[in-house]
Amino acid sequence: MTQPAIEIRNLDKRYGKVHALRSVSVTVPAGPVGLLGPNGAGKTTMLKLLLGMLAPSGGEAKIAGLNPTSRKERLAIRQKVGYMPESDCLIPGMSAVELVALLGRLSGMPAPDAMTRAHEVLDYVGTGEERYRKNEEYSTGMKQRIKLAQALVHDPPILLLDEPTNGLDPKGRKFLLDLVADLGRKQGKHVLLCTHLLPDVERTCDHVIVMNQGSVIEQGSIANLTETTANVVHVAIQATSEESRTQFIARVREHGHKVQGVAGNTLHLLFDQDEVPMDGFFELARSTGVVLTHIVPQRSTLEDAFLKALEQDNNGTMPVTTGEAIV
Amino acid sequence: MKATTHTELYRAYEDPLHPRPPVERIMAWSGIRQGFRKKLPALSFFGPSVIVALVGCVWVHLSFSLKGMLKDGDGSDAVAATIQQVLGNVSSTIYQFMQTEQFFAFLTVAWYGSRLIADDRRLSANLLYFARPITPIRYILGKLGTVGAFGVFTLLAPALLICVQAAFSSPDWVFLTDNFGVVIAVVGYCLLWIFVMSSVILAISSCFKRRSLSLVCCFIVLFLSHGITQVLSEATDKGYYGLLSLMSNLQSISKWLFHESSLITNMANRRTGMGSRFDVDITHSFLALGVMTLIAWIILYRNVKRMEVIS
Numbered sequence: 178m179t180q181p182a183i184e185i186r187n188l189d190k191r192y193g194k195v196h197a198l199r200s201v202s203v204t205v206p207a208g209p210v211g212l213l214g215p216n217g218a219g220k221t222t223m224l225k226l227l228l229g230m231l232a233p234s235g236g237e238a239k240i241a242g243l244n245p246t247s248r249k250e251r252l253a254i255r256q257k258v259g260y261m262p263e264s265d266c267l268i269p270g271m272s273a274v275e276l277v278a279l280l281g282r283l284s285g286m287p288a289p290d291a292m293t294r295a296h297e298v299l300d301y302v303g304t305g306e307e308r309y310r311k312n313e314e315y316s317t318g319m320k321q322r323i324k325l326a327q328a329l330v331h332d333p334p335i336l337l338l339d340e341p342t343n344g345l346d347p348k349g350r351k352f353l354l355d356l357v358a359d360l361g362r363k364q365g366k367h368v369l370l371c372t373h374l375l376p377d378v379e380r381t382c383d384h385v386i387v388m389n390q391g392s393v394i395e396q397g398s399i400a401n402l403t404e405t406t407a408n409v410v411h412v413a414i415q416a417t418s419e420e421s422r423t424q425f426i427a428r429v430r431e432h433g434h435k436v437q438g439v440a441g442n443t444l445h446l447l448f449d450q451d452e453v454p455m456d457g458f459f460e461l462a463r464s465t466g467v468v469l470t471h472i473v474p475q476r477s478t479l480e481d482a483f484l485k486a487l488e489q490d491n492n493g494t495m496p497v498t499t500g501e502a503i504v
Numbered sequence: 505m506k507a508t509t510h511t512e513l514y515r516a517y518e519d520p521l522h523p524r525p526p527v528e529r530i531m532a533w534s535g536i537r538q539g540f541r542k543k544l545p546a547l548s549f550f551g552p553s554v555i556v557a558l559v560g561c562v563w564v565h566l567s568f569s570l571k572g573m574l575k576d577g578d579g580s581d582a583v584a585a586t587i588q589q590v591l592g593n594v595s596s597t598i599y600q601f602m603q604t605e606q607f608f609a610f611l612t613v614a615w616y617g618s619r620l621i622a623d624d625r626r627l628s629a630n631l632l633y634f635a636r637p638i639t640p641i642r643y644i645l646g647k648l649g650t651v652g653a654f655g656v657f658t659l660l661a662p663a664l665l666i667c668v669q670a671a672f673s674s675p676d677w678v679f680l681t682d683n684f685g686v687v688i689a690v691v692g693y694c695l696l697w698i699f700v701m702s703s704v705i706l707a708i709s710s711c712f713k714r715r716s717l718s719l720v721c722c723f724i725v726l727f728l729s730h731g732i733t734q735v736l737s738e739a740t741d742k743g744y745y746g747l748l749s750l751m752s753n754l755q756s757i758s759k760w761l762f763h764e765s766s767l768i769t770n771m772a773n774r775r776t777g778m779g780s781r782f783d784v785d786i787t788h789s790f791l792a793l794g795v796m797t798l799i800a801w802i803i804l805y806r807n808v809k810r811m812e813v814i815s
Contacts, residue, residue: 228635231814252637256521260635264628270538282530282638285521292518301514327632332517364514 182207182335182367183227187236190222190391197222199391200236205309209361209368211378213483220371221263221495224337224390227369241335250447256285259328263339263371265320267312268447273323274299274308277330284331285398291330298326302356318349325356336360342377350377379479387486393484402482412444413471414462425465432461443471527642527698532649539616539654549612553605557662560601561669564594568673594670594679595686599762602663606754609659610701614722617651617705619715621808626713630811640808648702655698663690676811689761697754700797704750707800710807726751726794747792756789 190198198219218378225231227238241257243250268276274295281291299308302322307315316484317321321341328336341357342350355381358381361368370382373388377398378385385402387395395402417421426444434446462469512596540546633643667687670679680687705722712718733749736742746752 189814225814229813230631230634252639255635255637256523258635260631262628262631262635264631266628268623268627268629268632270541271534279530279534280632280636283527283633283638285523285525285637286517286519287522290517290519297515328635329514331521346525359514362574364516 181205182210182241184239185236186238188203188216188223188226188233188234188238190219190226190231191234192291193294197391198226198233201388201391201393202236202388203393203396205367205369205386207367208384209358209366209370209382211382211385212350212369212371213375213378213385215373215487217298217390218373218388219391220373220388221339222391224260224339224369224371227254228258229254229335256331257333258335258337259331259333260338261328261338261341261342267315267320267323269311269313271312272309273304273312273319273326274310277323277327280327281330286331294330294332295326299323299331301329303352315384318346318353321345321349321353323355331359332429333366335369337369337371339371340373341370342372342374354380375483385479387483389487393457394489395482399479403479410446411471411473412446412469415445415468415470417466417492421466425462425467428461428465430461432457508732521566521589521636527636527638528645528649531646532653535620535647535650536653539650543623549608549615549654549705553608553612553658553662555637556601556604556608557665558660560597564666564670565673567594567597568670568675568679572675579714591784595683595762598663598666598670598686598690599758601666602693603758605659606697608727609655609697612658613651613655613698613701614705614719616654617647617702618709618718618722620647620650621706621709621811622715622718625710625811626715634812638812640805640812643812644706644804644808647706651702651706652698656694656701659697660691660694663694674798686762692739693758693761696757696793700750700754700793700800703708703797703800703804707803707807708813710804710811744788747788750793750796753789753793756786757793760786760789 181204183203185201185203185205188201190196190200201219202221212223214220222231226233227240227245229251233246238245240254243254243257245251245254267273271279274292277299278288278291281294282288286294296308302325304319304322304326307319308323311436312320312323321343325338325341328338338357341353345353349392354377357370357441360366361370361381361383368381370378382399384398385396386393389496413423416425426439429436429444429446436444436446458472459469530731624633638646664687667679667690670683671677674680704725708725709715709718712721730749730751733745733747734747734751748758
């Protein structure tokens with residue numbers, strides 16, 4: 178089994194009275210993982226703790242098998258991790274290629290390699306000739322690309338990306354998510370994508386960790402979280418008349434099945450038993466002159482899982498005592 | 505047609521990374537390059553230093569030339585003697601020019617140094633730096649390298665240029681043989697000035713997120729503290745108030761160094777002592793300067809450490 182990229186045990190962080198992380202324990206598997214949560218959930222705090230940029234109030238974390246609270250290991254971590262901060266941190270007065278090359282050199286690359294590599298990663302993120310412009314002249318989309326490039330310049334095995342799609346238009350967002358997906362799935366990077374946007378995680382990650390108010394409230398593979406809701410089925414019908422449609426619905430109800438919703442010719446049926454009685458169902462359709470065109474068991478979306486987890490969390494599974502966590 | 509091959513490829517970097525890259529040098533060099541990128545400030549700050557240095561070179565050249573004329577004993581003796589008196593001796597000329605250079609050096613170092621850490625804080629660029637294997641001390645040394653280099657360009661280099669001119673203008677290298685102590689004093693004092701001033705300015709820069717505030721604070725620390733201590737000294741007739749002023753302490757040390765340097769080349773005068781010439785004991789000045797620098801470093805380290813790891 179592949180070694181987990183990040184292991185966190187009982188990690189706690191307080192900013193004075195504000196409890197930003199509450200005894201978080203999580204194992205981040207290899208591959209692309211989404212760190213999902215609303216603003217103030219403690220996502221950025223967790224990333225900074227992993228990089229050793231924040232000192233924990235309690236607990237421990239290991240990233241690439243190294244402890245970020247140890248000064249020596251912290252420096253080693255920073256060579257193995259690429260960090261894309263959320264804030265607009267590009268140094269003005271420098272061009273993108275100069276900045277990325279400088280940060281490559283600071284990561285331990287020789288000057289010629291750093292410059293070559295800067296061009297390579299800037300090509301990869303699609304900056305083109307704009308890489309020679311000053312950092313202060315870039316659009317938000319371009320800045321996000323450059324921030325990703327600087328995180329990649331020393332080719333780290335682990336990438337911590339903090340809200341990489343913030344402020345991007347749909348095209349730019351798609352481009353950046355494609356890059357993140359490529360890095361996580363094809364280039365073998367351990368990507369921890371920190372975001373509050375569900376579609377970003379759904380699109381790029383295999384696993385997700387859901388955070389709220391400093392706690393991990395859900396984690397697992399996206400496939401598991403969005404597993405089939407066994408007894409709900411979407412049924413699309415083709416009825417010859419309105420009468421036959423109404424009759425079909427009435428007969429379904431007569432047979433003890435619950436019709437959750439009707440939208441045109443699409444019905445949402447709820448069955449009491451686990452197995453959907455398909456044979457009887459076809460018989461019902463035939464007798465009422467309705468053709469079944471589509472029968473699909475409903476899958477819950479990641480959004481459902483996220484909202485459900487949040488709802489459970491806010492219903493008192495975790496006490497809320499000190500207000501909003503700050504990041 | 506747009507070539508798409510290399511925009512779609514990610515190439516792994518195979519070579520090992522240097523475990524301890526020379527980050528101080530890399531950061532210092534990057535800072536210097538950035539400093540010179542804007543032409544107008546560079547011209548405004550380095551231009552006056554260059555002009556002062558050139559005037560100084562001409563001045564010492566004239567001094568030695570007129571000395572030569574006086575020795576030759578031609579008809580213009582009286583005129584030459586008068587001009588020679590006006591020009592003064594070379595050591596004091598170098599001292600005077602160095603004092604003038606200090607002002608421009610301060611402006612330059614304050615202008616460039618005040619933004620170095622303040623800008624990083626404002627832009628959160630520390631997140632980029634400290635995501636790399638950089639310790640707070642090495643970060644400080646990198647910034648100190650940048651600001652120190654600007655100090656070298658505006659103070660040490662012009663002062664040394666005048667010394668070199670004096671060496672070449674003096675007959676039989678008499679400047680070097682008789683006044684080598686002056687060169688040592690110039691180098692020693694300039695390096696001390698650069699180190700102390702850079703440390704103080706970086707410490708101030710680390711306290712603010714806005715460059716303008718940092719710059720104003722630099723002027724307050726240097727000039728206002730000097731003004732207040734001068735007034736207090738005058739009012740109470742007690743010279744030790746000067747110990748609270750960075751500028752006064754540096755002045756005392758420069759006077760002492762240049763006086764001492766003339767003693768180095770004149771062994772006969774060494775025994776006469778020099779304490780009585782100064783209002784404040786030089787040991788106290790060194791001590792006060794040491795304490796100020798130490799405080800600056802404590803502030804600097806504390807603030808930079810917080811930029812790396814927030815407790």
